[in-house]
Amino acid sequence: MLKHLKMTSKHFKFIILGSGQAAPPLATALTAAHGKGSTLVVEKAFIGGTCVNYGCTPTKTMISSGRVAYLSTRGKDYGIATAVTENRSISGLVDMQKIRQRKRDIVNSFRGGNEGRLERSGVVVKYGVGRFVGARNVVVRDRDTSQEEEFTADAIFINTGCRPAEPRLPGVESVDAKRVLDSTSIMELGEVPRKLIVVGAGYVGLEFGQLFRRLGAEVTVVGRGKQVLAREDGDIAEELEKILVQDGIELELGMDTVRLEGVDEGEMKIRLVYKPTGGGEEKSVLGSHILWSAGRVPNTDMLDAEKAGIRVDSRGFVQCDEYLQTAAEGVYVLGDVKGGPAFTHISYDDFRILKNNILNPTAPKLSTKDRMVPYTVYTDPQLGHIGLHEAEARRLYPNRNIKVAKMPMTWVARALETDETRGMMKAVVDGDTEEILGYTCLGIEGGEMMSMVQIAMMGKVGYSRLRDATFAHPTLAESLNNLWGSLE
Structure with a gap:
């Protein structure tokens, strides 16, 4: 546990x-700029926030276990026969408690690194937990003693993040609460669900849905949108849907x-009732667990x-300008709590902006305006x-000569x-200036290609320049030679 320095003043x-x-x-x-003891961090639970404790680090650790499980069932495709590949089933061979412990160990390692x-x-x-009682005045309720102390500061930064939305469905109280999961509690399961119902076809729902399908669960994903990943172009979403169905996800x-x-139908303890958006007959699906x-x-x-x-806006997100300044002088906001793209790398870029603007006031000010937002x-x-x-x-550009290039991964x-x-690659360019406006790679190491x-x-x-570049062969990168040949 982190050792606390003795506080000599309630002003920081x-x-x-x-x-x-x-x-x-x-x-x-x-602290490096203003001396030890100049900065107070107030944390409700664990240092590192969602990414280290509940998001990127634990989920991607578990997803790596899912990939090993997937590859173990494909041995025959590579000429490697094992007991697993005989029937392409890993049923009974998954040690969920080992997967969970591996995740916990890595999270603890990362968390300890931040604390140190x-x-x-x-x-x-x-x-x-801190709350405002005035301009640049906060009261903190101690996690262990519940005692409150008031602190003041020259500047305050809000970095409190977000949490999973709770299910607000009629009948939720009729279901065993331990079987109603969110993105945090699902990672603490000690066994693979018999049948997992996933509500939501976004990043979280699809990642966990595919993970637990690969670990042996039956999986049904119920989404409100007409496609998975609502922000993506329809052709990309359709290709991903084909992949998920191929993996056995409904x-x-x-x-x-x-x-x-x-309900009480053997291992099935939950029934989710749903209907087509806009009206239609009700449908239902049974499951042993549900991920909201x-x-x-x-x-x-x-x-x-x-x-x-x-x-704050109607949804509770803190409003700010492009310099991350809130409506209150000397109060700034970083990360997911301000809305917008909820990615770790965006939060880290918020840090870079404020570090520059506060510690280097004579340097050109940085802002969030027009910054790139990559994601995987x-x-x-x-x-x-x-x-x-x-x-x-x-x-956005009805008068530009927009051209699109597409290429299936079977050409790589x-x-x-x-x-x-x-999967497939897709690029959007200006045909007159050759400017690359956007790129998507749904494929092996898609994040690295992006x-x-x-x-x-x-x-x-x-x-x-990419079309004519000399990339090493055989690499995924050399596909950027061929992609542009399909521009239309």
Whole structure:
């Protein structure tokens, strides 16, 4: 556990509420500039926020176990026969408790690294919940004693993040609460569910749905949208849907959830009732467990933000300008709690912006305006995206010569050699200037391929430079030679 420095004053130069991805580096930078004990971090539970404790680190650790399970059933495809590949089933061979412990060990390692970094830097940490009682005044309720202390600061940073939305369905109280899961509790299961119902066809729902299908669960995904991943172009979403169905996942899209019912039909203890969006006959699915992955809510309900003059929107997200300044002077916001793209790397970029603007006031100010927002969905294959989708490009630039290139992964030599040919690439460009406007790779190492194109976009490299470049063979990168041949 982190050792706390003795506080000699209730006034700090800086206070950071919440210790998500942006907080540890910001706290250490501020402390390095203004001295040990100058910065107070208030954390409700664990240092590192969602990413380290409940998000990126644990989920991707478990997804790696799912990939090993998947590959173990494909041995025959590579000429390797094992007991698993005889019937392509891993039933009874999955040690869920080992998977869970591996996840816990890695999370504890990352968490400890963040705690040690703050301790060595001289950052003061107090575990509890902070709320505003005035402009740059906060009261912190201690996590262990429930005692309250008031602190003031020259500047305060809100980095309290988000949490999974709770299911608000009629009948939820009729179901065993241990079987109603969110993105945090599902990772603490000690056994693979017999049948998992997933509500929500976004990043979280699809990643967990595919993971538990690979670990042996039957899986049904119920989504409100007409396609998975509502932001993606239809052709990309359709390709991913084919992959998920091929993996044995049942998709029920364009559906509104109606109610939950507790049942007792062997291992099936839950019935989800749903119907087509816009009206239609009710349908239902039985499951042993249900994962509610239909959104997240900001952790602002405990902040009493209005007492500091901070504005929040109708959903509870903190409002700010492009410099991350809230409506209250000297109060800033970072990460998911301000809304917008809920990605760890965006939170970290918020840190870079504030570090520059606060510690280097004479330097040009950085802002969130026009920054690139790359992301990767860790389905298998991955879906990496940067820039504009085709639909966005055509809507935003009706007068530009928008051209689109598409290529299936079956045309990529490296994908063929590794027998990982599912998916496709897609690029959106300006046909006159050769500017790359957007790129998506649904394929093996899709996130890494996307990052290559992102670097080209950052350097304002036109698509023909990639088309004519000399990449090593055989690599996934050399597919960027051939992609542009399909421009239309």
